Amino acid sequence: MIASFQYPKSTVSEGFLAYSFSWEFTQVDNPSLTYPGAYRRVTVELKIHHLAVNALLKSSQIDEIEGGITLDHDNDSGFDEASSCAPAFRVLKQLIQRCIADAVASGNIFADAVLQHLYRWICSPASKLHDPAIHRVLHKVMKKIFALLLSELRKLGATIVFANFFKIIIDTGKLDLSAARAYCDCLLKAVQARDLFEWIELEPLQFWHSLLFMDQYNYGGILDKAEVQSSSDDTINEPQVDIISSWNIAEYLPKETQDHFILVVSEFLYIPWKYLLEQTALRTTGRDGTSCTQSITVAAAENLESCITEYLKDQVGIGHYFKSYSNLLGCFHCSNCFLLLWQISKYFTEKLLRIVNDILQHFKRNRTDTINAATNESSRPSGPNVHTSDPALEFIKHVCAVLALDQDVQHDILRMRKNLLKLVRVKEFAPEAQFHDPCPSFTLPNVICSYCNDCRDLDLCRDSALLEHEWRCAVPQCGQPYPREQMENGLLQIVRQREKLYHLQDLVCVRCRGIKADHLAEQCGCGGSFRCKEDSSEFQSRMQLFLKVAAGQKFQFLHDCVSWILEVR
Structure with missing residues (x-):
């Protein structure tokens, strides 16, 4: 016999969490795929719309593809949850089909509202449409549709950088922005043509010329700010760009070293990209006058990319000069490239050695201020991996961990790291020389803004927008605050359930x-x-973690509850 469940009496934010209660509390977590690396070609961020509606309508096709196991017995819940809600799931599917027909045929605004708010109403415990079993089944189908969507994108030649239920970042594999836009249009049309993804809409949000990606809250890139204007002549207009640096790990460095960290990482992104623009301009101006196109062939693009890698190795300081020189002569017929490489050789190594030495001298003179400079604000949760004893060592670990994301120069970065560690008298493989993410993570899934219906997962520990200010919707056109009382009550429910699970x-x-x-x-x-x-x-x-969040956001009730739990334990 299945144990009965009473819904919590306190108010919970709409779309805040999804509960699955069979024998115990289970949180429905959204999948998140991260592929760290340096992506020197154009990448694009795609926003996913109507994934829940598409999953509901295409559930029968998923069932056929997987041999009828989509609504099979759920081992996690301990009983056949899917079959118990199958009749209600079919009724909900028929409702959505009729709403789509009404919205398309007559433009019914109420039918359109049902489609827009479907997932919010299903996953919100405060909604009359909410049912934990239906939500779990729908979430399972959404994950299968999501996996097939990523597989389809890979088949079409895209490289996945990051993906979750709300957005996908892909590497287009194109060096030219106009070619990347054309490829993106063809990609979206091909996906839309598939019957399985009929109702999914992928919206391009922004393009990156170059992207250094560690995770969702630690990345930097050269963002395109304007459309590339086409011209009838052969001149190339330099695109308007903006260097974005969003590194949560930098917040755990001493304030005196944070600017150095951002500057080095930004140069690591910008210098190779600028070099690419210059060499592309040389190829364009030096091409045969009878040529009628500015496009780069596949072989030439591969040669150009290999030259960029060799160029970057020279910047790090361990480049093979004569090999780069011969490659550059073969690719660009530019005799002065070798002199350019020789002038800026060992740029990053020499610069980092100088910065580390300055840090050592600075904190040696100001030893009493080291702890204060390295300590973060009380509102920022700090993890067990935060080290404040040696700012120079932490700077070396953070910078080298980010630069080593580029697999093409990773070996050279590690060699540079070894030389930098000698300055602080730390062995290369010592435990204190290993990099660990200093910030813990706690994610609230399916937080939906009641004003614009934007749905996203909020990381209360690593999202800088949530750490410094009032919790607001991240959509630029919205910016409405999330209800504080509802957010606190939702967190309180999580604390109570986790305490219950710990004791049982x-x-x-x-x-x-x-x-x-x-x-x-x-x-x-x-x-x-x-x-x-x-x-x-x-x-x-x-x-x-909950205690830090409660103290930072001044959630008094949550703070008292967590403090009491820690005292009793």
């Missing part, structure tokens, strides 16, 4: 990892002893 958790065998079935047994059948599935230190660290 299973015991597992330390040897075979089996769950304890006999309540009176002191040892497992294999002879191993039992321990709690969740360690007390892990639970305490989670509660400390």
Whole structure:
């Protein structure tokens, strides 16, 4: 017999969380795929619209593709949750089909509103349309549609940089912005032509000439700000760009070193891109006068990219000069490229050595201010990996971790890192020389703005917009604040449920990892002893995160509740 469940009495933000209660509390987490690296070709960010509507309408096709296992038994929930809500799921599907017909045929604004607000009403516990079982089944179908969408994009030649339910960042593989836009248009038309993705809309938001990507909250890039104007002559107009630096890890460096970090990473992005523009201009001005196109062939593009890699290696300081020289002569017929490479050789190595030495001298003179400079504001949650003892060492670790994202020069970066560590007298493979993300992560899934209906996942620990200011919608045209009382109540529900799960958790065998079935047994059948599935230190660290968030946002009720839990524990 399935245990009954009573909905929480406190108000929860619309779309704030999705609960699945079978035998215990389960949070529905949205998938997020991250592929760190340096993407020197044009990348584009695509916003996903109507994924939930498409998943609902195409659920039968997904069922056929996977042999009827989409609505199969759910092992996580402990009972056949999908089959229990199958009749209601079919009724909901018929409702959406009629709404689409009304919206297309007669422009019914109410039918269109149902389509626009469908996912918000399904995943919000405050909604009359909400049902945990239906939400779990729909979420499962959405994940399958999402995986097939990414697979289709890869088949069409795109490289996935980052993807979740709300946006996708892809590498177009094009060096020219106009070619990347044309490729993006063809890509979207090809995806739209597939019957499985009929109702999904992919909207290009912004293009990046170059992108250095670690994760969603740690990236930098050269953002295109204006359309490239076409001209009848052969001159190339330099595009309007903006260098974006969004590095959450930089906030955990001393303030004196943050500007150096941003500058070095920005130069690592800008210098190769500027070099690409110059060499493309040389190729354009030096091409045969009978040629009627400015396009770059595939072979020439590959040669150009290899030359950029060699150029970047020379910037790092471990480049092979004569190899680069011969390649450049073969590609661009430019005899002065070797002199250019020789003049700026070892640029990053020499610059970083100078910066690290300045940091050592500065903090040696101001030893008493080191801790204050390295300590973040009280509103910013700090993780166990934050080190404030040696600012120079932390600067080396952070900078080299970011520069090593470029796989083409990773070996050279590691060699440069070894030389930099010698300045601070730290061995290359010492534990204190290893980089760890200093910021913990806590994500609230499916936070929906009640004003513009924008749906996104909020990371309360790493999103800089949430750490410094009032929690507001990130859409530029909206910017409305999220209701503080509802957000606090939602966080309070999570704290209560996690506390309940901690006290009702299973015991597992330390040897075979089996769950304890006999309540009176002191040892497992294999002879191993039992321990709690969740360690007390892990639970305490989670509660400390909530305590930091409550203190930063002045959630008094949440702060008192978490403080009491930590005292009782």
